[in-house]
Amino acid sequence: MTKNEIIQGAFEQGKGIVRLAPNWVPRSFCVPGRRIKLHPDDYYALGGVRGGIDERWFSSTTPADNGPLTGEYEGLSQIVFEDGVATETVLLAEAVQELKGALIGERIWNEHQCWPMYSKFFDNKGALPHHVHHRDEHAALTGQKGKPEAYYFPLQVNNYGADFPYTFFGFAPGTTKEEVRKCLMNFDKGDNKITNISQAYRLEPGTGWDVPPGVLHAPGSLCTYEPQKASDVFAMYQSLTGDSIVPAELLWKDTPEERIGNIDHLMEVIDWELNVDPHFRKNRFMAPVPAGNQEEMLAQGYMDQWICYKSDEFSAKELTVLPGATVTIKDAGAYGMIMMQGHGRMGVWDIETPALIRFGQLTHDEYFVSEQAAKEGVTITNLSKSDPIVMLKHFGPDNPELKLD
Numbered sequence: 001m002t003k004n005e006i007i008q009g010a011f012e013q014g015k016g017i018v019r020l021a022p023n024w025v026p027r028s029f030c031v032p033g034r035r036i037k038l039h040p041d042d043y044y045a046l047g048g049v050r051g052g053i054d055e056r057w058f059s060s061t062t063p064a065d066n067g068p069l070t071g072e073y074e075g076l077s078q079i080v081f082e083d084g085v086a087t088e089t090v091l092l093a094e095a096v097q098e099l100k101g102a103l104i105g106e107r108i109w110n111e112h113q114c115w116p117m118y119s120k121f122f123d124n125k126g127a128l129p130h131h132v133h134h135r136d137e138h139a140a141l142t143g144q145k146g147k148p149e150a151y152y153f154p155l156q157v158n159n160y161g162a163d164f165p166y167t168f169f170g171f172a173p174g175t176t177k178e179e180v181r182k183c184l185m186n187f188d189k190g191d192n193k194i195t196n197i198s199q200a201y202r203l204e205p206g207t208g209w210d211v212p213p214g215v216l217h218a219p220g221s222l223c224t225y226e227p228q229k230a231s232d233v234f235a236m237y238q239s240l241t242g243d244s245i246v247p248a249e250l251l252w253k254d255t256p257e258e259r260i261g262n263i264d265h266l267m268e269v270i271d272w273e274l275n276v277d278p279h280f281r282k283n284r285f286m287a288p289v290p291a292g293n294q295e296e297m298l299a300q301g302y303m304d305q306w307i308c309y310k311s312d313e314f315s316a317k318e319l320t321v322l323p324g325a326t327v328t329i330k331d332a333g334a335y336g337m338i339m340m341q342g343h344g345r346m347g348v349w350d351i352e353t354p355a356l357i358r359f360g361q362l363t364h365d366e367y368f369v370s371e372q373a374a375k376e377g378v379t380i381t382n383l384s385k386s387d388p389i390v391m392l393k394h395f396g397p398d399n400p401e402l403k404l405d
Contacts, residue, residue: 150316
C-alpha cells in the first residue's frame with residue numbers, strides 16, 4: 001500500500017478518529033521514574049548510551065532533539081492501520097500534510113500548515129536541572145519555534161512522588177540580574193548554585209501549572225502530562241543536579257554559533273518580569289475547572305474538566321465517563337487523547353488502559369480525533385460496572401470552546 005492509501009484507509013476505518021502507536025523518547029540526562037507503564041526490562045531498550053526512556057509523546061508531529069544519536073522517527077507519532085491482513089503505519093505528520101483541514105480543522109491548517117502542538121508524559125525519578133524554553137524571537141535564531149508548556153499531574157500515574165516532588169519556578173523576590181549572571185558565569189565551576197535564588201513549589205496530584213517560554217524552571221519528580229507547543233527547544237541553566245553534572249553544551253544548546261559564550265544572550269532569553277512575578281503561584285497554578293454545569297454532566301454520566309487553560313497555544317481536558325454510562329461528547333476542535341483508566345468503546349474503536357506495555361507493542365489507548373468527528377460528537381461507552389473511564393485530551397491553539405473568566 002502507498003502512504004496515501006494507508007492514510008485514507010486509516011481515516012475512513014476510524015470514521016475520522018485514527019489510532020496511534022506508543023511513541024517512546026529517551027533522555028540521556030534523565031533517570032526513569034518507571035510510572036508510564038513501560039515493561040521494566042524496556043526502560044533502556046535503546047541502549048545505555050541513549051539513556052533511559054522517561055517520556056512518551058502524544059499526537060506529535062515534532063521530532064525529538066536528542067543529539068547525533070537521535071533515531072529517524074524519534075518523537076514522531078505514527079498512525080496504525082490494520083486492514084485484516086497486515087498492520088501498516090504512517091507518520092501522523094504525513095497524514096496532516098495529506099488530509100489537511102479534514103484532520104486538524106481548516107482554521108488550524110490555514111494558519112499553521114501543521115499540527116502545532118503535542119503532549120507527553122514526563123516521568124523522571126529526580127528533579128531536572130533548571131532550564132528555559134526560548135521565546136519565539138530567540139528560538140527563531142536557530143530556525144525553531146518558542147515553547148510554552150503546561151503541567152498536569154494525573155492521579156493514575158502518581159502513586160508515589162519519587163525523589164523530589166517539588167518544582168522550582170522563576171526567582172525569589174529581590175533577586176537581581178547580576179546574581180543570575182554570576183550563576184551563569186560560574187557554570188563551569190561545579191555547582192553554580194542557581195537554586196539559591198529560585199523558589200520551589202510542592203506539586204499536588206490532580207493539579208497543574210502554566211509555564212510560558214522564558215520562565216526558568218526545574219521540573220520535579222511527579223509523573224507529568226505536558227501539553228506544549230510543537231518545539232523541543234531548551235537550554236539548561238543549572239550545572240549540578242543532585243550528584244549529576246550538566247555538560248556545558250546543554251547550557252549553550254539552541255544558541256546561535258556566533259553567540260556561544262555570550263552571557264548577555266543567555267540573559268536575554270530569560271523573561272525577567274515573569275520570573276520575578278511576586279504572584280507567580282496565583283497567575284500560573286491551575287486547578288481543574290468544570291467545562292460545563294457539574295450537576296448536568298454528572299446526571300448524564302460524565303464529568304469534563306479543563307486542566308490546562310492559561311495558554312493560547314494549546315489547552316487540555318480530563319474527561320471521566322462513569323461506570324456503565326454511554327455519552328456523546330462534542331468538542332470544538334481536533335484533539336489527541338490518551339487513556340488513563342478503564343475500558344470501553346469510543347466510536348468504532350475499542351479503548352482500554354494497559355497496565356504494562358512492551359517497547360514496540362501496539363496498544364488501544366491513544367487516538368487522534370479529527371475536527372469534524374469532534375464537532376459531530378464522539379460516543380463513548382464505559383463497559384465496566386465499577387471502573388470509570390478517564391482520558392486526557394490535548395487541543396491545538398486558540399480553542400474556541402475555552403472561555404474562562
